[in-house]
Amino acid sequence: MGVWGVNDFDEAAEMPYVLDLVRLATSIQLAPRSAVDDEDAASTLLKGYHEGLKYPRPALLFENRTWLRPYAEPDDGEAEEFWDDIEKYRKPRPRPREVEKVLEASLPKDATDIRLCQIFKKGGGSLGRPRYAVIAKWREGLVVREAKALVPSAWTWAHDATTSKKSNFLKSANGRYRSPDPFLTVHKKFIFRRISADSKKIELGKSAGKKLHLKLLHAMAFDVASIHAASPAGRQAIEADLRKRPRGWLQAAATVANGKVRRDYRQWRG
Incomplete structure (x- = not known):
């Protein structure tokens, strides 16, 4: 879907x-x-x-x-570029053991060739935050799970700096009129989710x-x-x-x- x-x-x-x-x-x-x-x-x-x-x-x-589908589907070569980037991810130092355990637990039970990596650049809005990925083989294909540090909203900081309020992340992402990712969760101030080659932003281009x-x-x-x-x-x-x-x-x-x-x-x- x-x-x-x-x-x-x-x-x-x-x-x-x-x-x-x-x-x-x-x-x-x-x-x-x-x-x-x-x-x-x-x-x-x-x-x-x-x-x-x-x-x-x-x-x-x-x-x-359905009218959006042609614009949301990956262009030729985008899937290959996605997996090429995945292959460039390297082992993190130091190794976040607790994050690693949660990432590995989210994989299919019979996944093999599991490796933990750190994502150093992906998306301008999240630069500077710790981001990790676990990559594995599962039934002849690759699967990827990501962990990204959850940062509180600046709105909370600006309006109530003395109070540590609970994040609205899951409440909003799993709202009544959403179609949420069943793998999406939050643990120890990290967001855990799956990432794949068929996720993209819609770019209409100059001809639209x-x-x-x-x-x-x-x-x-x-x-x-x-x-x-x-x-x-x-x-x-x-x-x-x-x-x-x-x-x-x-x-x-x-x-x-x-x-x-x-x-x-x-x-x-x-």
Whole structure:
């Protein structure tokens, strides 16, 4: 079964729902050479979000989101590149024994040629975090399990630095309207999951037109709403709040956030 949607809940926290929408709209404004203008993007996101609240569900590539499947399937050579990268992973020093035990326990019982490796570079958002993988052979094929350090949300740090709150990672990833990975778990502040060659980000490319971009934005907002809709009380409160908001509020909020991001970047560059 193919699944599309949000797949990284590492720093999930309970916060005002509008932040997810504003961040999404802001990222579109910041995207270079976008095929969609800011007003159309904001209105499409709100439409998708309203529909996701009303009819929440996971995006299944072989059932209800079949139009996404061609864009989510690996391109020629991507699978080979994935396994080539896996072969370059090297033994970690020092060896994290407890992490190793959990990784090995997640493998099929008759797996062979098991080796523990450290991942030094994979995904810009997780650089600097300890990441490990166990690789093994199982019935003529390779299987990989990954362990990545779980970092608390900056939201918690900024609003309640004196309290160590429990992570919302599993709660969000396994929500009512998700199609979760059955291998996904958290142990001793590490996320354990399977990784494979058929997982990829959708890249539309320069040739994709406005219509396709808007369709994808609608699906993204729908997926965000499906995550938020897991809480019945929260869903009702969100719907009530949305009805009060003035026309154009999302585009205006994203424009303000856009300016602040660019200002922070200029200051960082010095």
